[in-house]
Amino acid sequence: MENKLISLPITITGDTRFRDIVVERVGKEIFSCYQCYKCSAGCPVAFAMDLLPHQIIRAVLLLQKGKALSSRTIWICASCETCTTRCPNGIDIAKVMDVLRQIQVESGTKPKEPKALVFHNAFISTIKKYGRIHEVSLLTNFLRHRGIARDKLRSGEWKNDLRLGIKLFLRGKLKLIPPFFKGREEVRKLFDQEQELKKL
Amino acid sequence: MKVSFFPGCSLEGTAREYGESIDAISRFLGIKFEELPDWSCCGASSAHCLNEFLSLSLPARNLLLAEKFHQDLVTPCAACFSRLKAAEKALQQESNKAKVAPLFRGEIRVLHLLDFFSRKEMLQMVEAQIKNPLSGLKILPYYGCLLVRPPQITEVSNWENPQTLDNLISVMGGEIISWSYKTECCGGSLLLTNPDIARQLIKRILNMARQTEAECIVTACPLCQANLDTRQEEISNEENGSYNIPVFYFTELLGLAFGLKEAKKWFRRHLIDPRPLLKEKSLL
Numbered sequence: 001m002e003n004k005l006i007s008l009p010i011t012i013t014g015d016t017r018f019r020d021i022v023v024e025r026v027g028k029e030i031f032s033c034y035q036c037y038k039c040s041a042g043c044p045v046a047f048a049m050d051l052l053p054h055q056i057i058r059a060v061l062l063l064q065k066g067k068a069l070s071s072r073t074i075w076i077c078a079s080c081e082t083c084t085t086r087c088p089n090g091i092d093i094a095k096v097m098d099v100l101r102q103i104q105v106e107s108g109t110k111p112k113e114p115k116a117l118v119f120h121n122a123f124i125s126t127i128k129k130y131g132r133i134h135e136v137s138l139l140t141n142f143l144r145h146r147g148i149a150r151d152k153l154r155s156g157e158w159k160n161d162l163r164l165g166i167k168l169f170l171r172g173k174l175k176l177i178p179p180f181f182k183g184r185e186e187v188r189k190l191f192d193q194e195q196e197l198k199k200l
Numbered sequence: 201m202k203v204s205f206f207p208g209c210s211l212e213g214t215a216r217e218y219g220e221s222i223d224a225i226s227r228f229l230g231i232k233f234e235e236l237p238d239w240s241c242c243g244a245s246s247a248h249c250l251n252e253f254l255s256l257s258l259p260a261r262n263l264l265l266a267e268k269f270h271q272d273l274v275t276p277c278a279a280c281f282s283r284l285k286a287a288e289k290a291l292q293q294e295s296n297k298a299k300v301a302p303l304f305r306g307e308i309r310v311l312h313l314l315d316f317f318s319r320k321e322m323l324q325m326v327e328a329q330i331k332n333p334l335s336g337l338k339i340l341p342y343y344g345c346l347l348v349r350p351p352q353i354t355e356v357s358n359w360e361n362p363q364t365l366d367n368l369i370s371v372m373g374g375e376i377i378s379w380s381y382k383t384e385c386c387g388g389s390l391l392l393t394n395p396d397i398a399r400q401l402i403k404r405i406l407n408m409a410r411q412t413e414a415e416c417i418v419t420a421c422p423l424c425q426a427n428l429d430t431r432q433e434e435i436s437n438e439e440n441g442s443y444n445i446p447v448f449y450f451t452e453l454l455g456l457a458f459g460l461k462e463a464k465k466w467f468r469r470h471l472i473d474p475r476p477l478l479k480e481k482s483l484l
Contacts, residue, residue, distance in 0.1 A: 025252060044385040044404075048397045076394065078401075079245060080385035081349035085359060092350075101249045116249075116393045123246035127258070131240045133209035142392060157395060160434050168214065168430070171469045175213045183238040183261075190257045197253055 018065040018103070025099045032089040033057045039083035039093050049073040050112075053083050053093055060096065074100045075113035118145045128191050131184035136174055203316070204266050204308075205233035206284065208277035208422070209241055215277075215422030217466035221451040222276055222313070224462050228455075229325060233274065236265055242283040245389040253300070259287035260301040267308050276313040276451070278421035279388075282346035284310040285353050312347060312354075314420040314450065318364040326371055331459035333373025337481055339453075340377050340414040341365035342405070344424040345385050359383070365418060368450055372457040377414040381405050388423035391431075399438070402431050406443050415477055416446040418453055425449055430471050446474030456483060 023030060033054070040052035051059065051071040059068040068074070074097050083093035104111055111117050122141035126133055143149055152158040168174050211219035226233050243258035262284060266273040275281050290296045291304050316322065348359045356362060362382065369376045387401035405428065409417060419425045425447050432443040447470070455463045456478070464484065467474050478484035 044401055045387070045390070045397060047400070048394070076390070076397065078345075078385050078387055078389050079248070080345040082345070082385070085350045094350075098248050098255075099252075102252060105250050113393070119393045120246040120249050123244070124250060124254070127241045127243070127247075133241050133244065135210070135213040139392075160395075163433075164430055167471055171471070173214045173216050173469060179209075179212065181238055181240075183240050186238075186261065187240045187258070190254065190261065193257070194251065194253045 012062055014063040015065070016063060019060055019063050021103060022060050022096060022099050025102075026092050026095045029089055029091045030057060030060065030096065033061065033091060034089070036088060038086050038088060042082045042086055044080060044082065045076050045078050048076050053077075053097075056100070057091065057093065057096065060100075068100055069104050069107075069109060070112055072112045073097075074104070075111050075116040115148060115151070118142065118148055128188060130178050131181060131187040132179045134175070134178040136176055137178055201230070202232040202234060202271060203311075204269050204271045204273045205235050206239055206242075206262060206266070206273055206275040206280060207235060208275055208280040209244075210277060210422040210426075214426050215449075217469040218276060218422055218425070218449045218451060220462070221449060221455045221466050224460050225451055225454050225458060228458055228460060229329065234269070234271070236262060236269075236273065238265060242280045244279050244283065248283070248286075255283070256287050256290055256296060256300045259283045260291060260304065263287060263291070263308070263310070264301055264304055267305060270307070272309045272311055274311050274313055274316050276420070276422075278312065278344060278346040279423060281310065281312040282353065285355075289353055312420065314347065314364050314368075317368060317450075317454075323367065323371055326368070326454065330372060330457050332457055332483060334369075334453065334457055334481075334483060335373050335375075337374045337478075337483065338377050338413055338415045339369050339374045340379055340409055340412065340417045341369060341382060342417050342419050342424060342428070342447075343383050344388075344419065344421050345383065347420060348383055365420060365450060368454070369418065372453055374453070377412050379408060379412050379414075381408045384408075386424050386427045388421075388427045391427060398427070399431060399435060402427060403435050403439070406432065406435065406445065409445055410443075414445070416448060416474060418448045418450050420450050432472055444472050446470060446472050446477055448474065 035054055037054050040046055040054045043053055046052055051073045056068055056073055077097040079094055081094050087093055119142055122138060126138045126141055239262050243255055247258055248255035288310050291301055343362050348354055348356045348362050351359045366376050384405055385401055387398035390398040429447040436443045452466050
């Protein structure tokens with residue numbers, strides 16, 4: 001032991017693959033995080049998070065995959081990009097949230113905020129089907145999910161939704177017929193290509 | 201003047217008056233926004249959350265289309281702008297390009313409609329056409345997130361205190377009300393999944409707006425406008441208060457300032473009806 005002074009306060013052991021995937025997709029700036037809290041201080045949804053953004057970064061660096069992926073935070077993040085914009089070390093924190101969501105989807109584990117995943121899946125499948133977002137189809141796709149419908153009924157939120165839906169309809173803001181254009185097939189091909197990539 | 205135009209999905213639905221007002225003012229000014237033929241969804245708020253490949257390939261398809269026309273691509277939606285611009289930047293890296301769009305040459309640029317109107321020659325063109333100046337109308341400029349952040353993507357120089365909407369307001373003769381919530385997040389992406397959280401964010405912005413002397417808010421994003429306009433009744437019920445501040449698209453105010461008659465039709469589509477305010481100010 002030549003250099004006793006240089007030792008980490010915490011011994012980091014475990015599977016580094018998780019951290020390496022994040023670094024590969026987001027960039028190695030993440031290693032420069034010095035926990036200044038600037039991301040957490042400016043985050044508009046911090047009040048609803050279980051782990052603050054700077055704690056998520058720490059969890060990634062400490063190889064705490066379970067802790068990061070089981071947080072509410074990664075699905076509550078509104079992608080407003082305030083953290084990324086203000087980070088003094090140039091860490092793309094909003095992208096870290098994206099990548100953690102991606103890793104969760106890839107690993108097939110259940111997110112702490114299942115509704116968010118249902119919504120994003122509904123969104124993506126609407127694009128796959130129509131090539132563009134048709135708002136009415138997106139809403140139907142989302143609301144027909146059993147958990148979502150039950151939740152809406154229980155919380156009484158459906159009344160707000162219905163009232164709003166009627167108002168939007170009366171103002172000509174709900175287009176009932178989905179869009180049709182030639183490029184739809186090309187968009188589907190991108191989805192096929194994505195499936196092919198997954199197999200590699 | 202001709203540019204390619206990427207309307208984005210919401211212009212056909214909830215942001216209909218945004219599309220209608222863009223049509224009207226561009227016809228009036230003689231600008232040709234040529235809709236990108238066969239455009240498709242940019243992936244918006246969801247693709248980047250779930251899938252890296254789709255988050256790039258969906259917008260890249262549109263960039264490839266746009267490149268055929270050798271014209272810059274203008275989009276009125278802040279979310280579309282953010283995704284298209286992020287793809288434009290990502291494709292500068294060979295590894296991404298090879299995977300997603302090997303044929304992309306990187307010769308066109310993506311612009312937000314607000315940036316297009318903020319060019320010096322456009323401001324001059326607008327100024328020359330003001331027939332109905334918005335005198336006495338106290339307006340809060342609201343930029344939201346993706347129009348300005350992150351600056352590496354948006355190329356905005358003043359991201360904490362942007363000025364483009366402010367400049368347009370003053371060209372239109374309106375009164376700019378300064379406030380610190382110009383770029384606060386309205387929670388648009390959480391509206392369907394976590395309405396409670398989204399409402400709190402909207403409420404913060406509306407409460408701050410109420411503390412100023414402003415009479416209306418102006419936006420440049422379909423999600424911000426819809427979020428701030430459509431939720432005021434719910435929030436009023438929740439808070440036992442009354443929230444009724446009109447929220448405009450900047451193109452609607454331009455149409456109004458140009459004295460375009462069809463402006464009335466756009467305002468009918470708002471949930472918080474701006475017509476009483478505009479009549480009181482003798483602007484309508």
